[in-house]
Amino acid sequence: MVKEAQTQAEKIRIEAQQRAEETYRKTWKLEMLKAERQSSELKEKARERAKGEAEVFLRQAEEQITKIRKRVQKKTKEAVDTVLIEILPK
């Protein structure tokens, strides 16, 4: 009976060893997935924040374009005349 129990105990130990290795692998994998998700979230947040902050550059560009168009309306004739003066023979 004792011999049988020893054999059974040995079997339990072997199975336990395998289970422990499996547990180690699964735990590691799970934790790494968590870390991967967190780092992806961090990078995505940084990208979104930077986009938001940089919107100001696009707004400034639009404002600049509006100003340029207004100025061009007043200067068109002068510019066209200049081109003609330049290309017509003297």
Added chain:
Amino acid sequence: MDSKIQKIAQQILDDAKEESESILDDARKSADALTEKQKQSALQKAKKESVARMKKAEREAEVIRGRVTIEIEQEAHWKVLSEKKNLTTAILERAKKRLLKLQKSEGYASILEKLIVNAGVALSGGSLEVTLNEKDRSQPLKISALGEAITEKTGVETQLVVSNEVIKPLGVLVKTEDGRIVVDSTFEAIMKRRERELRFKIAKILFGNS
């Protein structure tokens, strides 16, 4: 006597059973402990690795942030430049339309004449052929007087003839008799040759320092 032996045998069996249970119990406990130990070991190692990965991710996030900022800044800069380029092109197009109107004006023949003389001088006179567009062929051009003007400026006897060929653009094409040297004084060619300089001058007027 039998009962005594039976009692001893039973005692042996009970002891063996107890020892067996104890052996199995120990095995189960040590199995559970091993599993837990491995789990904790994995967690501890993973924590260290996670911290390292997060630090790396923080550095990468900073790089991404800088890159996105630069990209958008460049996009904004490009939008302004693109608008300026389009506005400059629009001025060149307007100038081309004004040239077409000029073709119907009184002074146009004189413009063509100046173009012919300038081209003739550039070719150093001689026997030259002038090619015009269909409409310009009906302009009252003083061809022989133009030849004389070129002779006077170059010191080389010059004869001009109007070619039977026609060109599409406004302006003139003047070439030597053998056709080896051509001066393209069509406005299309003049504008193309001087496009860079013209764009610069237009930009200076339109945008100043902006």
